[in-house]
Amino acid sequence: MTNVEQISAQAYSKQITSDFLVDMQRLFDGQKLAFEDDKFPSHERRVRDLKALKHAILVNKGALLDALEKDFQYRSHDESILGDIFSSLSSIDYAIKHLSNWMKPQKRAVGIVFQPAHAKVMYQPRGVVGVIAPWNYPVFLTVGPLVAALSAGNRVMIKTSEFTPNTNAILSNMLSSIFDRSKVCVIEGEADVARAFSSLKFDHLLFTGSTEVGRHVMKAAAENLVPVTLELGGKSPVIIDDNIDLDEAVKRFIYGKTMNAGQTCVSPDYVYCPKNRVSELKRAIQVRYQSMYPVEEGVARRTRVINAKQYQRLLGYLDDAKQRGAEVIPLGEVSENPEVCYMPLTVVLGADRDMKVMQEEIFGPILPIVGYTTLEGVIADINDNPRPLALYIQSFDKAFQQTLLNNTHAGGVCINDAAFHVVVDDLPFGGVGASGIGSYHGIEGFRTFSHAKSVLSRGRLFFSDMLFPPYGRKIHALFYRFFVR
Template sequence: MSNAEQLSAPMVAEQHSMNGVIPVTTTFSIQKHAFNKERYPTYENRVEDLEALKSAIHREKENLLNALVKDFGYRSHEESILGDIFSSLSTIDYTIKHLRQWMKPQRRKVGIVFQPAKAEIHYQPLGVVGIIAPWNYPVFLTIGPLVAAVAAGNRAMIKVSEFTPATNAVLEEMLSSVFANDKVCVVQGDANIAKSFSELPFDHLLFTGSTQVGRHVMLAAADNLVPVTLELGGKSPVIIDSDIPLGEAVKRFIYGKTMNAGQTCVAPDYIYCPHDRVDSLVKEIDHRYESMYPSELGDDKRTRVINAKQFDRLMGYLEEAKAQGAQVIHLGNLDVKPEGGFIPLTLILGAKPSMKVMQEEIFGPILPIVGYQSVQDVIDSINNNPRPLGLYIQSFDKNFQRRFLKETHAGGVCINDAAFHVVVDDLPFGGVGDSGIGSYHGVEGFRTFSHCKSVLVRGKLFFSDMLFPPYGKKMHHLFNKFFVGG
């Protein structure tokens, strides 16, 4: 996921702003003090907060949608509803439905040597958690982690991206209408503020962004031994087999790529296609793209690349590819428009492994197609590169599916789909290796923001002193009976 909030700028110890914004260190202290006075919010308190948040999203929906249009230059309301609003509300509904069960202590078994006793796992709130949200889905990737943090009984500070100021303003006002500042607050500011934020001694820190920035976040958190969840990105491949109808395959993955102009961490990054099917695949993608986004309607109603910096980065990929002999195909009979940040879905044929477009996460509407000779070549290629956040198998062949499930690693997998595993509430979402550390969503989100506390309970009967010194015949008898088997 491309997130331009670099955290390498000089540290700003106290962000005393001209407009009276409270320094992040002060806000953290306020939240820590408040948590220490209420260390275990009740189930009823947590649900009340989540219900209030749900009502606030419904109330502010139109303002959020309009703000997203403003921040992106253009983004359809329907796309924002699916990617930001519906997904946020669905997360809340699912969490409320299951929270009571999640909060119950879990029984664990106690070995016969330590009987009679009872063993349990209690899920205890961590305290004050930090959430660093990106710009590409600024509502969902703020609300999703927040729901998990609140459900687990925590307080939260949220650093929003400086590249979505209109959406940030609505989010800040919306969240302040639901939560007191000592429970949930929004922090705005540039990379200096982001650096200060990541250096706070949180009880947990969740970052969504690029692998490069994720490394800086992890380093900053390490000074305070803050545990981190890093939701990063990487190059998520689509693998097409030799038998699936190409029109069917394209239908299954293309919206995962075109949604939000490809600015999605789980968007397909490139395609492996049997070499003798590449030309036919290009035609099918072109046909499907045209049917989804008719060129006769122009580009006025299509999501833009977020800003000039990201636009220039993407155009640099295309220029390098063309300079090294790759074929660049803009689909939809539409031109690139630098002044509006518009790039149509663009295919690259003949990309070389050394090109930046094949080395870096694309995070935009560019899609290289790589022809392959054998399935083993594809598996070897995936395994010789950093592990992707998503892997998308387009095949109805169970053996083909099974090979990739067993012989490759990825944060998540879709079979005959792409990207939409991220909005299945009961599936954990997270990466592996360069694509992330840890996961959240569903019960995994609740557990990420909880301390899994072991509790051993003894009653009036107590026989374990037979294991205590002075060691004698009883101890040797027990040892031989239960550990040696003699």
């Protein structure tokens, strides 16, 4: 376990007061009782809830943007609009548009042996859903799961991150203004609260956060056999083809890296570049970055690393890389005040797997570049490490693209883009292996928070009893002759 993971695990194991536990259990029990009284909300009611949620976000947009800025010391309102507000509204609009079709029972085929009969799958609400939200996109990664859970007809309890208290306050007030706590409620507190929260007997639990804390969440949920969706992270690589123009390649992936100061679970974590083009790639990144974030604008208007703890973690990665022989190149002004928690995009040349920056998810504005000689070597290196949440291919060569698609695993892939697959509402979002379990967004979100109940129905005609005992009759011999072969 790494030092960062040890700190997370220790924080996760704190104790909280019995009064708080009683209050949280009371909220949970209240939602359970409310669900028992309304086990299958109508389409109209679900849409009404979603529309109310959309209206509330629009009404509170300014307050949410200001709160996000405070929680990050500074965060561009444009980045908050794109990453938190637009993405939330888009998911609501998509759900409203498609919910009627999602809710329809699906007809399934019935074999001739079981005729006459009808079969269907009915999507039934699970009940009370728990959502543990992270700090990096505290609006979208709260609202997104909430939209999916409400679309499926559930009650929802949300545990927000202690790192974003200002945003939490707006979200909590906003949600309480449109939903009774028996339908949607927000729980605040530190990691010890998250531990108690994940021990509740939810009908489904979704956690977004680090892989190490995800293990604790899964263990707690397993005690009650609660099904989980884990949205984790990992080291999402960019692979650059030897034939692509590097300015074009950089244009396609750089915003996915710099948005929110790299504090995005699907942010490009490191880059594989043909070894003879590494210097050229560094220059292309520097030119593009400085055109997007001119030095003369200064540090004051730059999105920050969320807090001093995370900032020191990133500095530790850079110090380790330097000590192991890497070249560390900041591409912008470096803040003299560590309390400001600002770091420009910083390129690391000569990175290797012995360095922390190549072992742990970076989750910040650091970009290692790894030179490669063969695509086979890149594939082997990716496959020798935990499966990433995302993989980014920068190439217009179809064979190059297909080779990577066929021979690597990742939660999702972008070809000649980075990160934006997450906001395509009709694509499922989720990890694989160490980067997550399960998926949501769009219809996958609706189905994640629904139970797919099989229904076989028969009318007055019933012939199956012909196969009942006593065995050894001619009908059994005929059945075996024609169907058991």
